Amino acid sequence: MNCQQIDEYLFAYCDEKLSPELRSLIDEHLDGCEICQNMVRITRMENQILTDAADIPLLSEDFSGQVMRSIFDQPSTPAGASSAGLLARLSRYRLYIGGTAAAAVILLALYLPGFITLDMNLESSNMADRSVPAGESTADQTTQIPLPGAKALENSDHSSASNTQDEFSAVDKLLTADNTGEDRQKMAPEIDGNDSYTSSTVKQNDQYYTLTLPEGSEIIDQDLNESELDLLSMHPNNLPAEYKMEKIINTSCNVITYVYRNTATDHALEITIALQEDAGSTQRSLLVTGGLGDDPDQEYLRSDAGVLNSTNTSISRQGRSFEINLKAVMPLDKLQELANSIDFEEGLPYEPVD
Amino acid sequence: MLNGFGELIVLTSDELLASKSLNGDLAAFEELVNRFKNRVFALVYRIVGQHQEAEDVTQDVFLTVYEKLYQYDNSKNFAPWIFRIATNASISALRRKKKVVILNFEESYPSNYELNNASFLTDPQLMFERKELEKEISAAIMKLPENYRAVITLRYHLDLDNQEIADILDISRENVEVRIHRARKALRKIILQQKEERGMKLELSANR
Numbered sequence: 001m002n003c004q005q006i007d008e009y010l011f012a013y014c015d016e017k018l019s020p021e022l023r024s025l026i027d028e029h030l031d032g033c034e035i036c037q038n039m040v041r042i043t044r045m046e047n048q049i050l051t052d053a054a055d056i057p058l059l060s061e062d063f064s065g066q067v068m069r070s071i072f073d074q075p076s077t078p079a080g081a082s083s084a085g086l087l088a089r090l091s092r093y094r095l096y097i098g099g100t101a102a103a104a105v106i107l108l109a110l111y112l113p114g115f116i117t118l119d120m121n122l123e124s125s126n127m128a129d130r131s132v133p134a135g136e137s138t139a140d141q142t143t144q145i146p147l148p149g150a151k152a153l154e155n156s157d158h159s160s161a162s163n164t165q166d167e168f169s170a171v172d173k174l175l176t177a178d179n180t181g182e183d184r185q186k187m188a189p190e191i192d193g194n195d196s197y198t199s200s201t202v203k204q205n206d207q208y209y210t211l212t213l214p215e216g217s218e219i220i221d222q223d224l225n226e227s228e229l230d231l232l233s234m235h236p237n238n239l240p241a242e243y244k245m246e247k248i249i250n251t252s253c254n255v256i257t258y259v260y261r262n263t264a265t266d267h268a269l270e271i272t273i274a275l276q277e278d279a280g281s282t283q284r285s286l287l288v289t290g291g292l293g294d295d296p297d298q299e300y301l302r303s304d305a306g307v308l309n310s311t312n313t314s315i316s317r318q319g320r321s322f323e324i325n326l327k328a329v330m331p332l333d334k335l336q337e338l339a340n341s342i343d344f345e346e347g348l349p350y351e352p353v354d
Numbered sequence: 355m356l357n358g359f360g361e362l363i364v365l366t367s368d369e370l371l372a373s374k375s376l377n378g379d380l381a382a383f384e385e386l387v388n389r390f391k392n393r394v395f396a397l398v399y400r401i402v403g404q405h406q407e408a409e410d411v412t413q414d415v416f417l418t419v420y421e422k423l424y425q426y427d428n429s430k431n432f433a434p435w436i437f438r439i440a441t442n443a444s445i446s447a448l449r450r451k452k453k454v455v456i457l458n459f460e461e462s463y464p465s466n467y468e469l470n471n472a473s474f475l476t477d478p479q480l481m482f483e484r485k486e487l488e489k490e491i492s493a494a495i496m497k498l499p500e501n502y503r504a505v506i507t508l509r510y511h512l513d514l515d516n517q518e519i520a521d522i523l524d525i526s527r528e529n530v531e532v533r534i535h536r537a538r539k540a541l542r543k544i545i546l547q548q549k550e551e552r553g554m555k556l557e558l559s560a561n562r
Contacts, residue, residue, distance in 0.1 A: 011534065011535055011538045011539075012531070012535070015509075015534075017531065042487070045483070045484055045487055046487065046491065046538075046541075046542075047510060048484075049484070049487060049488050049491050050491065050506060050510035050511060051510045051511060051513070052511075053396055053400075053507070053510075053511040054488065055488065055491075055492035056395075056396045056399050056400070056511075057399065057405050059391055059392060059395045059409065059412070060409060063387075063391055063395075063409070063412070063413070064384060064387045064388055064391060066413060067387050067391075067413055067416045067417070068380065068383075068384050068387070070413070070417055071380065071383070071417070071420055072380075
């Protein structure tokens with residue numbers, strides 16, 4: 001390996017994501033190369049800094065208290081939150097409604113547990129007079145109306161008068177409350193799909209690779225389109241059912257290796273997809289056309305008794321050429337037959353890193 | 355350990371605390387808040403980039419979690435579920451603002467820096483180098499696209515595995531590694547640019 005190839009593996013190496021074999025190849029190079037040793041040292045230091053994230057400020061001390069107080073304000077338990085969620089949310093905001101808007105709010109007010117402070121014009125306050133002794137009207141024309149069935153909670157969030165700034169933001173929140181509720185729906189999609197994180201099957205394989213977005217993931221969907229696509233544009237599809245996915249080796253941006261195991265014979269099958277631009281490098285020979293007998297990178301294949309065969313094909317997608325390599329301990333004609341049976345499904349357009 | 359209700363919290367799994375919360379046990383929920391608040395805030399802060407905003411979003415995340423607990427599937431880990439809500443909430447918050455958040459470096463909030471910095475480093479040369487790099491990274495990280503900031507935080511600071519990160523970001527598992535590789539490359543590029551701008555020695559590019 002030369003320094004440039006080491007550079008390509010640097011992050012995976014320092015994150016300990018490489019196979020022991022590839023790792024030892026890099027170690028070999030590192031032994032004799034001070035420049036790369038230094039790169040590894042700096043990368044590890046970066047890792048440590050990113051892990052510590054010491055620049056992230058501290059949360060204010062009373063954070064948990066604030067959250068719990070907001071939850072105390074909610075009239076509903078989480079189980080009943082689906083219908084009461086919006087109202088629960090509304091009730092968390094201080095409602096301060098001026099003048100003529102007051103009547104419109106009465107309906108809302110019926111749902112609120114505490115007091116609502118209504119700032120009324122004198123002429124509209126006769127409605128309030130029915131439930132509040134006249135003498136309680138305060139000089140600043142603020143009248144507190146006890147709502148039907150409401151207990152006199154000492155809930156200052158609901159009853160305190162507010163300054164102009166708050167008035168606007170409260171109204172703002174009222175107006176946007178509906179949208180916010182929707183947002184929340186989107187924010188909390190259930191993580192579904194793979195029932196288990198560890199077992200990999202071809203069926204799950206479908207879920208791993210096809211770009212079906214679960215419900216409620218629109219936000220992330222946009223994100224995918226915006227970011228310059230993170231999908232290797234190809235993945236194997238249509239493998240015979242006895243092949244279960246065992247692991248994925250992602251050695252660089254442009255090369256990906258899928259390892260399958262035949263559940264009947266326990267033999268491994270390795271499928272490597274490499275972008276053609278990378279085909280000339282040693283990196284390619286390591287992963288794609290490496291000398292079959294002496295390539296130390298494939299312990300899982302070497303443990304199979306028999307002759308290791310390999311077949312290469314090239315395919316072209318979206319104006320780019322990919323080299324596909326299959327390796328397995330099986331007769332060459334069978335391997336080619338297998339290769340022919342596999343479809344390669346496309347993901348989003350793939351752009352290599354510059 | 356005592357919670358705010360004066361009750362003893364025995365070491366309980368996050369998942370059990372979540373089901374207790376769903377049954378109306380507020381003490382259990384408070385324990386969840388305490389367990390996750392710093393991690394959720396770190397993630398939100400990295401994406402949103404501004405302290406007060408991040409704190410508001412973090413609070414909203416916990417209220418959302420409380421409201422949506424009935425949707426949480428107890429057979430799965432709680433952590434990826436809450437981090438997913440946090441990621442989506444942060445990205446929504448960022449979009450609502452419809453502008454790039456510029457980190458205000460004049461902000462002086464107490465940070466983990468002081469806490470962590472009594473670390474292993476005793477070599478003054480190394481210490482200096484690390485501090486310099488810390489400053490570079492802190493500045494550079496906010497120049498990354500938000501999906502890169504998220505994936506870096508999930509991998510390194512929150513120490514999640516690839517499957518969990520894939521579930522949180524709604525990408526396939528193999529693309530987690532791809533995205534991390536690109537994010538780290540991009541981060542390094544920005545660090546180099548920063549150094550170049552200040553005319554410093556380009557030690558990181560020594561072998562290019």
